[in-house]
Amino acid sequence: MTLTLYTFDWLPEFPRGFVRDLRVRWVLEETGQPYTVDTVPAYPKSPGHLALQPFGQVPIVVDGDLTLFESGAILMHLGEGTALLPASDRTKVTQWLFAALNTVEMSVMHWVTMVLATRFPDFFGPPPEDVVIEHARREMEAKLEALQMALGGEAWLADKFTIADIAMVEVLRVVESEGALARFPQLVSYVDRARERQAFQRAMADHMQHWRAADSRKAATETGR
Amino acid sequence: MTLTLYTFDWLPEFPRGFVRDLRVRWVLEETGQPYTVDTVPAYPKSPGHLALQPFGQVPIVVDGDLTLFESGAILMHLGEGTALLPASDRTKVTQWLFAALNTVEMSVMHWVTMVLATRFPDFFGPPPEDVVIEHARREMEAKLEALQMALGGEAWLADKFTIADIAMVEVLRVVESEGALARFPQLVSYVDRARERQAFQRAMADHMQHWRAADSRKAATETGR
Known part of the structure; x- marks a missing residue:
């Protein structure tokens, strides 16, 4: 079926x-x-x-x-x-999958929900003041900076491309779409590398x-x- | 070791x-x-x-x-x-673990970070206006209402007590600590039931x-x- x-x-x-x-x-x-x-x-x-x-x-x-x-x-x-979820690297892949969805996405959504409220208040509620949004952006950027350091010169989060990269890239594309990824050049490359996949x-x-x-x-x- | x-x-x-x-x-x-x-x-x-x-x-x-x-x-x-992660129920337990950490906790943290900013701005940044916090609370409550419906009359999220319950209860205790769980009596009972465990x-x-x-x-x- x-x-x-x-x-x-x-x-x-x-x-x-x-x-x-x-x-x-x-x-x-x-x-x-x-x-x-x-x-x-x-x-x-x-x-x-x-x-x-x-x-x-x-x-x-x-x-x-x-x-x-x-x-x-x-x-x-x-x-x-x-x-995409190799038995030999299962725990590390799972770790990065949760990092994508519970650490990075949680921080990204906290910020992007505020940003989207400035454009679509009917969907996202009354927009917070700029100073509130700016604080959320800095908190998110601290996570992105840490992610960039952790990725270092590697192509992917584990040894090979895995479901953790799919989740992480999907979260980072949201940041990119709002113009906030450019100051993290290794993350830009990471997203581009993933996006080249057929x-x-x-x-x-x-x-x-x-x-x-x-x-x-x-x-x-x-x-x- | x-x-x-x-x-x-x-x-x-x-x-x-x-x-x-x-x-x-x-x-x-x-x-x-x-x-x-x-x-x-x-x-x-x-x-x-x-x-x-x-x-x-x-x-x-x-x-x-x-x-x-x-x-x-x-x-x-x-x-x-x-x-706590039975092979026979592995997929469902994993589903509820992610529901705890990527759906419920993401919504709870979005709200509670705003609430905590009203008390601890040095840690959580400038507090949003009440109307912004109130919108975040309603979004969170929609998730909690859905969770309560999904739990229904069951004791735990899967057939038995699992790691999904540990994650979910830990998220709900945050809501409870800020006085926002009381209107979900089945979730209050769920947290109490878990908290009774030695x-x-x-x-x-x-x-x-x-x-x-x-x-x-x-x-x-x-x-x-």
Whole structure:
């Protein structure tokens, strides 16, 4: 049975390219595992969606009898038994996966949620004052500086490219998209190196095609066609 | 060789009871694995600390040849082969571990960092306006409401008590300490149920004793004794 990846039915422009289904598409492209995409409504959340994912988030993966959410857990599940989660380096890869999602992403989201509130208050709430956002940026930059030092001259976080790199690069792309990665040249190179992978490029192309198709469906519905 | 758990040498009152070494102490008490505690300076960070943990955080575990950071990765490592990470339920436990650390904790820390800034601006930066904090609280409460629904009438997140419960309860205790858990009675019961475990009580007692001993050492140093 083919694995099914759930993402949203439609979203406005700003989150496109950054929805967390991309992490899962990327690992699926790396491993060559076939999959199909299905959707849940973004607004409002549906009972069917909440039955699969109590927090109303995506991605969700249905793999045979298994229904699984949380991108970190999905990356571990799909990486299992592949070179993306090698048994010989399992603990270190897991460490960096959690570093991506519990240390770096937590810090990045604290800042970027504030930044996005200045542009999209309907989604992200009233914008904090500049001095508050600036403090959050400095806290995030301390994490990025430490990450850059830890990466050093290495290509990847563990010996080879793994699910930890997929998670970390996906977090860093958010920072880059808001213009805050440039002062960390080794992290810029790291993101660029990852983005050159054909699996990333296929995943991103499919992800963006999904939103274009959603636009077309939406336009057809709205014009009554 | 005995496992070594690193925490900070001393901290002011407010974070005591919530430093992330507690999660690791708890799982070690649950599994009965012997360990010793060593420290790194909290302020300023030392080169030795940053060599073990690039982000300058705790906990760090040294287990034979393995040096490991990130509480999520440490919980998985220490739970491996025990009833706290059962092979039969591994994927679901991993899912809830990531839900604790990447969904619930991310939302809780976004809010609580703002709340703490109103009391400790030297540590947490300039406090946001009330309306900003209130929005973050509502976003967090949506996650807590979803968690309460997902837990339903069950005692634990998976079939039995696991590392996912340790992580989730440690996150919820932060919410409780700021008076924001009371409107989720099933989550209050969940935290209380976990806190009744002798392993938690031993871990917390040792954790608090560590800070009292640190106070005594500090007082002795400052009075020149």
